[in-house]
Amino acid sequence: MSLDFTASQWLELFTHFLSLSLLAVGGAITTAPDMHRFLVERQGWLGEGQFSSSIAVAQAAPGPNVLFVGLMGWNVGMNAGGYPTAAMGMLVAMLGILLPSTTLTYFAAQWSHRNRELRAVRAFKQGMAPIVVALLVATGWLLATAQVDGGGGPPWRRWLLTGVVALVVWRTRLHLLWLLGAGALLGALGWV
Numbered sequence: 001m002s003l004d005f006t007a008s009q010w011l012e013l014f015t016h017f018l019s020l021s022l023l024a025v026g027g028a029i030t031t032a033p034d035m036h037r038f039l040v041e042r043q044g045w046l047g048e049g050q051f052s053s054s055i056a057v058a059q060a061a062p063g064p065n066v067l068f069v070g071l072m073g074w075n076v077g078m079n080a081g082g083y084p085t086a087a088m089g090m091l092v093a094m095l096g097i098l099l100p101s102t103t104l105t106y107f108a109a110q111w112s113h114r115n116r117e118l119r120a121v122r123a124f125k126q127g128m129a130p131i132v133v134a135l136l137v138a139t140g141w142l143l144a145t146a147q148v149d150g151g152g153g154p155p156w157r158r159w160l161l162t163g164v165v166a167l168v169v170w171r172t173r174l175h176l177l178w179l180l181g182a183g184a185l186l187g188a189l190g191w192v
Contacts, residue, residue, distance in 0.1 A: 003045060003076075003079045003080040003081075004080070004081075005080035005081065005085065010088070010092055013045075013073075013076065013089070013092050013093065013096070014092045014093075014095065014096045015096070016038055016096070017069070017092070017093050017095075017096025017097045018096045018097075018099065018100055020034060020035065020096075020097060021096065021097045021098065021099065021100040021101040022100050022101060022104065023135075024097070024101055025128055025131060025132055025135070026131070026132030026133075026135050026136055027065050027066070028065060028066040028068070028069055028097055029055075029059075029065055029068070029136070029139055030132065030135030030136055030138075030139060031097075031135075032055060032068075032139045032142060032143070033138045033139060033141075033142045035051075035069075035072065036051055036142055039051060039072060039076065045076045045079060045080075046072065046075055046076060046079065048146060050072075050075045050079075051072065051146075052143065052146045053071075054068050054071035054072045054075060055068045055143065057071060058070075058071050060180065066094075066097065066098070069093050069094060069097045070090045070093060070094050071090075072093055073089040073090040073091070073092055073093025073094060074086045074087075074089055074090040074093075075089070076089040076093070077089025077090060112125075140162070144158060144159065144162045157191060157192050158192050161183065161186065161192050165179055165183070
């Protein structure tokens with residue numbers, strides 16, 4: 001995939017990630033469905049496999065959860081012109097997703113800490129919980145229903161694996177690294 005990016009497209013990428021930053025109340029991963037809509041479906045700047053791989057690699061790597069945004073920006077930059085623009089894509093995406101939410105979080109945390117006894121502050125915190133859960137479910141749905149480039153087996157296998165993992169996480173205390181290892185093994189064997 002080769003794109004010819006203009007300054008206005010870089011600005012569009014930056015402003016879209018700026019707006020997504022303020023939606024990321026449960027972390028940047030909760031904005032993945034809208035990132036998919038924008039980057040894959042609307043703009044065509046990423047392929048389905050690049051999008052899913054960006055999330056999978058970043059989630060498997062140690063470090064902050066937001067790394068997948070940098071990988072998406074990197075992939076957009078690679079598609080726009082190779083290595084010289086890959087760093088630009090990563091920088092644009094990371095600045096866009098981090099600037100507004102970091103600034104807002106800093107000032108909101110200070111204010112809410114000073115006013116933590118107010119009923120409205122407590123109600124806001126309790127009211128945000130279902131929103132975060134819904135955004136995480138939407139992200140899980142997007143990843144579970146993604147069309148895998150070059151294989152991945154029949155869709156029912158991904159659904160079965162998703163259901164089994166959700167049940168194991170919910171009902172046991174099995175460490176998540178075992179589940180990641182099992183998923184990697186099933187992928188290497190071509191089952192999913």
